[in-house]
């Protein structure tokens with residue numbers, strides 16, 4: 800597994816494993832009454848998660 804530092808382009812952190820989720824893994828972004836939210840595919844879990852803001 801190749802790990803590249805992408806801290807400057809992280810969409811947030813995975814609520815499951817705590818790893819940074821890069822923006823290129825974002826699947827969808829949407830607005831909610833609480834602000835912006837998104838779904839992304841975590842490269843570590845290899846599953847769709849809801850990234851937490853860093």
Ligand SMILES: [Zn+2]
Pocket residue numbers: 813814815816817818841842843844845848
């Ligand atoms: Zn994860």
